[in-house]
Amino acid sequence: MIPWAHGRRALSPAEERDTAPAMCFCRTMRSPVVGASIGTGLALLISVIAAMLWSREAITQQSSDPEVSLAAWDRVVTVLQHPRCSNCHQPSEPLQGESGRRHSPRVIRGRDNQGVPGMRCGSCHSAQGNNEASRVPGATDWKMPPRSMSWARLSIGQLCRSLKDPAKNGRRSLKGIVKHMQDDSLVHWSWDPGGTRESVPMPHHVFVEFVEEWVRSGAHCPS
Amino acid sequence: MKLTVNGQEHDLGGIDPDMPVLWVLRDKLNLTGTKYGCGRAQCGACTVHVNGEAIRSCSVSARHAAGKKIVTIEAVSGRVADAVRSAWQRLDVVQCGYCQSGQIMTAISLLSSIRKPTDADIDAAMDGNICRCGTYGRIRKAIHEAARSLAERPPS
Numbered sequence: 400m401i402p403w404a405h406g407r408r409a410l411s412p413a414e415e416r417d418t419a420p421a422m423c424f425c426r427t428m429r430s431p432v433v434g435a436s437i438g439t440g441l442a443l444l445i446s447v448i449a450a451m452l453w454s455r456e457a458i459t460q461q462s463s464d465p466e467v468s469l470a471a472w473d474r475v476v477t478v479l480q481h482p483r484c485s486n487c488h489q490p491s492e493p494l495q496g497e498s499g500r501r502h503s504p505r506v507i508r509g510r511d512n513q514g515v516p517g518m519r520c521g522s523c524h525s526a527q528g529n530n531e532a533s534r535v536p537g538a539t540d541w542k543m544p545p546r547s548m549s550w551a552r553l554s555i556g557q558l559c560r561s562l563k564d565p566a567k568n569g570r571r572s573l574k575g576i577v578k579h580m581q582d583d584s585l586v587h588w589s590w591d592p593g594g595t596r597e598s599v600p601m602p603h604h605v606f607v608e609f610v611e612e613w614v615r616s617g618a619h620c621p622s
Numbered sequence: 623m624k625l626t627v628n629g630q631e632h633d634l635g636g637i638d639p640d641m642p643v644l645w646v647l648r649d650k651l652n653l654t655g656t657k658y659g660c661g662r663a664q665c666g667a668c669t670v671h672v673n674g675e676a677i678r679s680c681s682v683s684a685r686h687a688a689g690k691k692i693v694t695i696e697a698v699s700g701r702v703a704d705a706v707r708s709a710w711q712r713l714d715v716v717q718c719g720y721c722q723s724g725q726i727m728t729a730i731s732l733l734s735s736i737r738k739p740t741d742a743d744i745d746a747a748m749d750g751n752i753c754r755c756g757t758y759g760r761i762r763k764a765i766h767e768a769a770r771s772l773a774e775r776p777p778s
Contacts (some may be wrong), residue, residue, distance in 0.1 A: 504664060504750030505746075506750070515743070516731060516732050516734070516735030517747025518747050518749065518750055519675060522675065522677055523663040525682055525683075525686055527685075532642050532661070532683065533662050533681040
């Protein structure tokens with residue numbers, strides 16, 4: 400007798416063929432109650448997976464702790480508001496120096512964020528790095544960030560919300576923000592600006608840890 | 623260390639690879655049309671073309687220019703260069719002449735990308751080329767004049 404056979408009596412050979420696993424499954428599925436239960440379970444499973452895929456925060460956030468998050472943000476924002484970052488996160492013209500003076504010579508963003516014909520960012524800023532002879536800073540892919548990433552005249556709360564907004568931050572998730580802070584060549588330049596320019600005072604790996612902590616604890620923003 | 627300048631490859635032997643291209647051109651290759659004005663990429667007098675782009679040669683080292691095509695004022699050529707040269711002559715733009723090499727190289731770069739530049743385009747492109755003699759008005763007119771002549775004589 401086949402163990403999964405239904406009923407009490409022994410099955411005929413024809414009945415045994417019918418109760419092979421596939422057939423048994425099909426027969427089981429034909430049961431309205433069982434079928435509905437399995438269907439509901441599958442739908443629930445698909446919903447959970449979809450929610451996890453769509454919500455990256457579900458992957459990166461482990462808890463929501465506003466106090467920890469805001470404390471981490473207070474450290475992160477000191478870097479974002481440092482001249483090495485804020486000088487380029489401007490609406491139309493980059494700034495220079497520690498006082499945020501107007502860029503000299505005058506340059507403008509241009510359509511591709513890399514200047515205009517005759518005065519491209521690369522006309523002076525070398526992709527190979529800082530030029531110690533002319534004291535002009537340089538790094539790979541020297542350019543302004545998109546206009547949507549301007550942080551000019553933003554409060555720390557507004558800056559936080561702008562940073563998190565995919566419509567403004569280059570469609571980055573919170574995980575993408577961490578990666579940008581970790582890997583981007585122009586971010587790294589801020590820690591090796593050359594000449595007499597002040598480097599960001601916090602070690603880069605410490606900064607990234609604060610960004611990660613901010614994200615992990617819910618990426619809260621001050622009001 | 624080899625550099626390709628004005629279509630010719632030059633073997634520069636054991637020069638310091640961090641030597642600015644400006645000094646390679648002037649001191650090693652005797653191409654003195656490109657001028658030293660500030661050494662800080664502020665004045666534009668040292669502008670040359672590297673791979674077709676206007677670059678300040680005081681701010682690029684020889685090692686970073688290796689493998690690229692450098693063109694100086696001595697050899698810049700083509701329709702745009704001819705139009706700029708003619709306009710500069712017709713309008714008698716030059717006074718002392720010191721900045722003009724850089725002015726012309728930047729103007730050629732501008733007109734190579736924008737055939738009918740507006741005054742705003744000219745301001746944005748040329749603002750970094752300083753002229754102590756104050757020939758800015760004539761430079762602007764000459765760029766417009768060059769644009770007109772390029773429009774009147776399309777490429778054959």
